[in-house]
Amino acid sequence: MADDAALVSGGSNETAAAPEMNYRIGAAGHAMLLNSTNSDDPSAKPEYNLLHESKITAELNDFQADLVLTNRWNPNGNQAQNSYVTLEKKTLTYGWSTGRIVLGDSYQELGKGIALSLFRDPNFGLDTTLEGISIKQTLTPVTLTTFAGRVNAMKNPVALNPLENPVAGREVFLASQAIATKVTSDIEVGGHYLFTTQRPAEAPTFDKNWHTLGVNFAVNGIADTIDVYGETNALVTDGLGANAKNAYPTGFGSFVSIGWADAGWRVKAEGKDYRQYYYDLRRPPALEDDIVATLNTQDVTAGRLTVERQLAPKTSVYSSFLYGSDRNYRAELRHGIVGGKFIGPLSSAIELKAGYRWMPGNQNMSHASGKLKLPTFKGESLELEYRKQIENKELKTYRVIDDRNQTYLTYNFSEQFNAGLGFEFVPTNPEPVQANFYNAQATFKSGPYQAKVFAGQTSGGTLCSGGVCRLVPPFSGAYLEGVYTF
Amino acid sequence: MKLFSFATLTVFSLSLFAAQAPTFQSETTDGKSYSLKEKLKDGKPVLISFWATWCQPCLDELNALKAKIGVDAGVQVVAINVDTSETSSDVRPTARLHKIAFPIILDPTHQIFSKYNSTKAVPYSVLVSATGEILATYSGYSDEMMKKLESFKKN
Numbered sequence: 028m029a030d031d032a033a034l035v036s037g038g039s040n041e042t043a044a045a046p047e048m049n050y051r052i053g054a055a056g057h058a059m060l061l062n063s064t065n066s067d068d069p070s071a072k073p074e075y076n077l078l079h080e081s082k083i084t085a086e087l088n089d090f091q092a093d094l095v096l097t098n099r100w101n102p103n104g105n106q107a108q109n110s111y112v113t114l115e116k117k118t119l120t121y122g123w124s125t126g127r128i129v130l131g132d133s134y135q136e137l138g139k140g141i142a143l144s145l146f147r148d149p150n151f152g153l154d155t156t157l158e159g160i161s162i163k164q165t166l167t168p169v170t171l172t173t174f175a176g177r178v179n180a181m182k183n184p185v186a187l188n189p190l191e192n193p194v195a196g197r198e199v200f201l202a203s204q205a206i207a208t209k210v211t212s213d214i215e216v217g218g219h220y221l222f223t224t225q226r227p228a229e230a231p232t233f234d235k236n237w238h239t240l241g242v243n244f245a246v247n248g249i250a251d252t253i254d255v256y257g258e259t260n261a262l263v264t265d266g267l268g269a270n271a272k273n274a275y276p277t278g279f280g281s282f283v284s285i286g287w288a289d290a291g292w293r294v295k296a297e298g299k300d301y302r303q304y305y306y307d308l309r310r311p312p313a314l315e316d317d318i319v320a321t322l323n324t325q326d327v328t329a330g331r332l333t334v335e336r337q338l339a340p341k342t343s344v345y346s347s348f349l350y351g352s353d354r355n356y357r358a359e360l361r362h363g364i365v366g367g368k369f370i371g372p373l374s375s376a377i378e379l380k381a382g383y384r385w386m387p388g389n390q391n392m393s394h395a396s397g398k399l400k401l402p403t404f405k406g407e408s409l410e411l412e413y414r415k416q417i418e419n420k421e422l423k424t425y426r427v428i429d430d431r432n433q434t435y436l437t438y439n440f441s442e443q444f445n446a447g448l449g450f451e452f453v454p455t456n457p458e459p460v461q462a463n464f465y466n467a468q469a470t471f472k473s474g475p476y477q478a479k480v481f482a483g484q485t486s487g488g489t490l491c492s493g494g495v496c497r498l499v500p501p502f503s504g505a506y507l508e509g510v511y512t513f
Numbered sequence: 514m515k516l517f518s519f520a521t522l523t524v525f526s527l528s529l530f531a532a533q534a535p536t537f538q539s540e541t542t543d544g545k546s547y548s549l550k551e552k553l554k555d556g557k558p559v560l561i562s563f564w565a566t567w568c569q570p571c572l573d574e575l576n577a578l579k580a581k582i583g584v585d586a587g588v589q590v591v592a593i594n595v596d597t598s599e600t601s602s603d604v605r606p607t608a609r610l611h612k613i614a615f616p617i618i619l620d621p622t623h624q625i626f627s628k629y630n631s632t633k634a635v636p637y638s639v640l641v642s643a644t645g646e647i648l649a650t651y652s653g654y655s656d657e658m659m660k661k662l663e664s665f666k667k668n
Contacts, residue, residue: 049550051533051535051536051645053532053628053647055630057631080631082627082628084628086535134624136621139602140597140598140621146597150633251609252609254605286605288606289609293606293607295602297602310597310598312599313599340576378569442653472653474650475647477632493633494597494600510631512630512639
């Protein structure tokens with residue numbers, strides 16, 4: 028670490044006319060050492076896994092090169108999964124004042140992710156990129172973005188609950204052209220075309236094409252208080268080869284958002300209309316809270332109104348209500364939520380939230396959560412968190428009740444170190460799955476290093492991250508997780 | 514053991530390099546171009562604050578930065594929003610509600626965030642010296658960071 032004197036040392040602009048050679052090298056990494064038992068077969072021997080990911084960045088003037096390397100070691104499991112070094116991503120970027128060109132891997136998103144989203148989510152071990160070329164150029168007021176290449180997904184995810192490789196068993200190729208122009212400083216309109224084609228892995232011929240055409244607009248700061256965004260897309264699918272006889276429906280995906288904030292109020296109205304939109308490399312706004320396991324973003328229409336009132340610093344209340352139609356279930360959908368944050372006794376910070384989601388005749392779910400952070404001694408605090416969720420998953424035929432309770436107690440000894448205990452109770456778990464789950468964990472942070480140790484069991488259930496949700500199985504074992512940045 | 518050796522060697526060898534902040538260039542929510550390299554030429558350190566609209570400690574941190582540091586102090590702040598497309602429509606209204614006047618950059622695919630942090634945990638802040646070195650990183654709301662930044666203001 029440099030000392031504080033470096034903060035005010037002369038910038039590179041003080042070194043006058045001679046051409047400069049600016050270079051930087053850095054890295055960010057993430058490692059997990061796991062010891063876990065198979066939740067489906069508790070009698071099986073525990074498995075060990077070492078997972079490691081490192082992103083190395085080198086910069087020279089306007090060029091930047093990135094490499095992502097992973098290691099995976101499973102000594103007593105499937106040896107075929109071992110990988111001493113896998114080169115996952117490689118990127119060379121050249122930037123100039125009005126644009127940049129990227130060769131290799133890059134993240135891509137069109138609009139709000141309805142048409143396409145290639146993104147990274149460490150919680151699920153997702154890191155999906157476009158491996159090819161991407162060019163962005165601004166010719167004021169127009170910005171052009173062009174990209175083409177194949178979809179490259181992470182092979183060795185460093186995650187406790189990795190999602191399946193989104194392009195497993197197939198090769199997917201993309202090409203896109205997008206244009207955006209500023210009509211005024213506050214109004215922007217744009218459009219995009221995306222071509223996608225795929226073939227089964229190692230097959231010589233392609234079996235499906237997608238054509239996506241979309242337009243969007245944004246109006247920011249109307250009367251300094253209102254922001255509006257709208258987008259609509261059409262998706263045409265063609266079968267090729269053996270699929271040529273299949274008729275695929277034309278999909279449509281639209282989203283609109285109007286937000287207003289002023290004088291301590293924030294009001295937002297959103298609407299989504301997705302119709303037969305069957306394309307999986309996307310992450311569209313779902314408008315659902317992050318506790319709903321099954322997100323239908325293919326064939327659903329809904330609107331949500333959110334109102335938040337800021338009463339004082341760290342004190343606010345909010346409510347939201349979603350109403351729509353889920354065409355997969357052929358049912359209406361409603362979800363109401365209320366919550367608040369406020370300062371409680373002894374300068375404690377309290378967060379409360381509760382809601383009810385129901386699809387008449389199909390499903391219902393009630394949920395509540397609370398979090399208390401209580402300062403104790405100087406620089407120390409105690410945190411207590413409780414979450415409860417009861418879901419009736421199938422009301423039409425027979426009742427399947429899922430009752431989940433989670434309690435966590437954490438003590439923050441300092442900003443660098445905390446330790447805690449967890450208790451999860453799922454009385455509705457079918458035999459032989461246990462109902463009680465106990466765990467302990469501690470986290471240590473020091474500058475650019477972080478380490479977390481966990482031991483015990485977790486009950487699994489719905490895990491959501493960035494609008495992506497999945498049901499994860501119970502976990503039993505221990506892990507050590509480290510994060511570093513150089 | 515080969516793997517352990519490789520990982521250890523990788524970590525050790527990388528630690529020999531100075532902690533340099535990865536540069537980035539993007540557009541702020543008010544339509545202005547933002548380049549870390551160009552900002553550092555002002556001769557002031559930069560605090561990069563990664564935040565999300567749904568993250569209460571992030572909002573507490575940005576409010577505290579606003580109150581204690583101000584927008585024109587000895588440290589330049591840039592707020593990089595890591596909301597995904599699910600919640601990115603909240604960014605401008607939330608910034609307006611909390612009167613966040615720092616430059617805000619949207620990073621929905623974590624193109625920038627992934628260079629600084631291998632996890633998704635926010636708030637996450639990186640203090641970069643005027644010469645481009647990473648002086649400190651802060652995970653979670655940090656009183657230590659506030660004290661450090663206030664010391665720059667006094668100087």
